[in-house]
Amino acid sequence: MSAARVGVVTFPGTLDDQDAARAVRLVGAEAVPLWHADHDLKGVDAVFLPGGFSYGDYLRCGAISRFAPLMDELIPAAKAGLPVIGTCNGFQILCEAHLLPGALTRNASLHYVCRDQRLRVERVSTSWTNSFAEGQEITLPIKHGEGRYVASADTLAELEAGGQVILRYLGNPNGSLNDIAGISNAAGNVVGLMPHPEHAVEDLVGAPSTDGLGFFTSILKSLVNA
Amino acid sequence: MTDTVERASGTPDEPMPFAELGMKQDEYDRVKQILGRRPTGSELAIYSVMWSEHCSYKSSKVHLKQFATKAPKSEALLVGMGENAGVVDIGDGWAATFKIESHNHPSYVEPHQGAATGVGGIVRDIMSMGARPIAVMDSLRFGAADAPDTRRVLPGVVEGISSYGNCLGLPNIGGEVVFDPCYLGNPLVNALCVGLLRKDQIKLATAPGPGNKVVLFGASTGPDGIGGASVLASATFEDESQAKRPAVQVGDPFMEKLLIECCLELYAADVVVGIQDLGAAGVSCATTELAAKGTGGMRVDLNLVPLRDPSLRPEEILMSESQERMMAVVRPDDIPAFMEICAKWDVPATVIGEVTDTGRLVMTWDGEIIVDIPPGTAADEGPVYERPYHEPAGQSALNADTPDRLERPTDLRETLLRLLGSPNLSSKEWVTDQYDRYVRSNTVLAQPADAGMLRISEAIAGAEPTTRGIALATDGNGRYAKLDPYAGAQLALAEAYRNVAVTGAEPLAVTNCLNFGSPEDPEVMWQFAEATRGLADACRTLGVPVTGGNVSFYNQTGATAVNPTPVVGVLGVIEDVAKRVPTGFVAEGLRVVLLGDTREEFGGSEWAHVVHRHLGGLPPQADLEAEQALGAVLVEAARRGLLEGSHDLSDGGLAVALAESCLARGVGAKVTLSGDPFVDLFSESAARALVVVRPEAYDEFASLCGRHDVPCYGLGVTGGTSLVIEDVFEVPVEELRERHRAVLPALFG
Amino acid sequence: MARVIVEVMLKPEILDPQGQAIARALPRLGFSGVSSVRQGKRFEVELDGPADAAALDEVRKMAETLLANTVIEDYAVRVEEQ
Amino acid sequence: MARVIVEVMLKPEILDPQGQAIARALPRLGFSGVSSVRQGKRFEVELDGPADAAALDEVRKMAETLLANTVIEDYAVRVEEQ
């Protein structure tokens, strides 16, 4: 069987694309570069929207990127079940594109924050979290200025009731409602989170943890089982 | 009316506002002599910026020469001083380029934008060498931490560095934050960038090949930082009053990020013959320097420069300091490919001229010639001053006022807590948490490590694998340099050298940013002369060449200069990054070993500063042979896997180093002192470091030290939850942490 | 050539930490009598043509899809009185 | 109780990268006819009392010292018509 092909999207201003591609390769999958201006998903099995400052995060994080030609392809594909994960700026883009509910706003501290963050995995029945154990506590780095998750009371209630909160902060770093660090859509194929699994996959570099690997092994598992 | 060359020739006596542009009468006379006529307004614009202190180094040149004449022989040096940044060979076909630069004055006027554009500028310097920028560092000095203006300046500076550097995707891997009342009206904001390239891919600022095209790309040109030029454009030649010209430049980090990716793709496609970033002096600098180093001639149509503000006059275009611009020399056949890559990255690019072999830089405006000069006269043949200098009047009194008269503490526990809770020695997490240290996933060490370290194997996609890494540290101590600028500069180098060595990397090359007061003040000039002499001598002794740097003069409030503050950056190489030595006490049950001798040295110390507000006497002795031996031991021990952790000793001495080592991972230690506890704990003797080794490795390590004549003292063992100094005091690590962490958040929110 | 202003504010039920930080800072700076501050965005959009009904419709669409995130923000569009 | 609006915009001669990025994006999103966009801030300041001359003076001082960075920004203060 040929290796699973995970697309890694680059927008102007994307920063963590190489890191994401490296993590994809580390678990034995193929990383396929996807360019924002192409109407082409290159037949990938899953898509990773990495972090960064696409379009400088000007206007609002993710606001301009979500109109990229590639997104015209990605949005219907995700709705049809293609596994998609967005981290940090990628999460912001998924919210702006209404693939995920809610929005990410300025940290309550008003400061950008880069630190190693304790988190709890809340839902493991998604394409991207099935390698974890429910309730597992992990450490991933966060690095963002606009990571405070907000949504209307109704949306929040729906997320909680539907088990769509996949990751929660232990010690809320940004004022996110319900300590939300990551969510999924109802189907579980689209996942967004503020922390950076791709910076926690090797002992030598990045955060002092390799807990990020779970996200990448999860997608492999779900692709094999699909 | 436009001041053309023809008009200038016809009106030789027309008064020109050279003085308003900061030019002296004799400098102006030299311009006339070079041109054989009076300069046009545009020519005057070019000469005035190119011959400014900032661009021409006219007061510092005679002293900086020593960095080259005394330079140790180093095969690692691929490109030395004088280019945009130095380049060193780091092995396996790789080269690193790095440089530190100041943005002090702009950061006082508008902290956020001043600091942000400081990062932007140094990153473009690195890009222009053909490298991919891979990390930044920032070395910061502010007034007293509790001064109201520090509350304005510091958060803005940190936010500016954070927003700009983070947006570029460059990890911030280290720096300094120092407070001293002398910097209140004149903070120091020094930014360092390091880049990586293949040895055979070095690009230079040169414009060879007549017929080659000159391309301006990146942001459009606006009225940024051209207060001076407005004098020319409005007072002299324009009757109608000009629109307001801001002194503040605003950065666009997104454009810079696009420029980085765009440049790297241009280099990979091999469509760049020469390249230069646009920094201070903008188009003036780029055109004269490119032309001077190339075939010697260039023709530029200034009307083709894309403008953000169409009302700009040619003099203003020449002097504009708009950010995020680059200039490239491109073969005509490569222009389509060049333009296509720029378009892919949404980077505007415009051909504005071409290379000639006339030996003249000729510029036109509305079809008329407004500049016709030999470019080398502006770029390389600026005035050179041997400024008079003499020892400051109060220097010997300052040196005579030694810390001997200060009352020694009886409660050493409280003294340690007081130092750890002082702004200079407190945790800098409030600052570093705002910087992305992980992006690109090559960061092996960052805060709180003594040096930042990056692996290089994967820094450039698709490159040959290598186990190598680079380490970088910056240091500087204005108090030491005030007491003795010669020794102070050496101590700055020694500390940065040591900080690199404690991580296991071998120090290789030096960059420096020399922050001083006015060169027209003979006492300041003496400090400068002493500091450069000290640094050059120390570089020779330690065998590490200066590859580049930056001089920042006029750092003063009124007539009062800041402490002379040479900031030194050292780059080192480690053959196998997996053997890097982490900071501090990483586990229990390890032997704590002190390397180097402790003398009673309190002049300029943190203890004298914090407890007694005292500055006097002499700084610690700079023993460079000891420093070198210590470095050799640390590097060799790391290579052999003998070190589990390490930390250098500097401000606050052994006490603070022990405390910081405990804080690294929350592991305590129990140690025993042999001499006067106060001296042992708080003296700031140089050439010392703390390491932890496995008990079974101790003998091998001790004999290694013996072979290098490095004194080695077993102090005790790691473990527990407290720092215990036998028979002196004991303090829980948690209490240390609370003191250490609370300071900056309490001050800055 | 006309200028249209688009004002974007967080919906009232969404926490505005920037506005709150300002409101908290005011008393310290000697300003009293302010009960709350909210911070939003203001865009000046220069049109090539006149601000007629069609153009305003376009700007409204722009605000709805790009300038504001209607999940958390409200917007208003108005022509600047010259 | 009155509401005062403070509008803060970058001075015209200062680069506005955000506005430029938006303006450059518009054609790609199918919006034409916009020659430039500038982005600024808008503050809604709720007063405890009426927006009389004294109160407006206070708000102006507030804008000058806190809400705007007058090195690079201009501001305008106006009472919101209720």
Ligand SMILES: Nc1ncnc2c1ncn2[C@@H]1O[C@H](COP(=O)(O)OP(=O)(O)O)[C@@H](O)[C@H]1O
């Ligand atoms: N302005 C800064 N930018 C980035 N890193 C910084 C800055 N200031 C301090 N650091 C980092 O924080 C850590 C602690 O700094 P410091 O207390 O000055 O170290 P030391 O006492 O070992 O010289 C170091 O890793 C240093 O590089």
Ligand SMILES: [Mg+2]
């Ligand atoms: Mg250190």
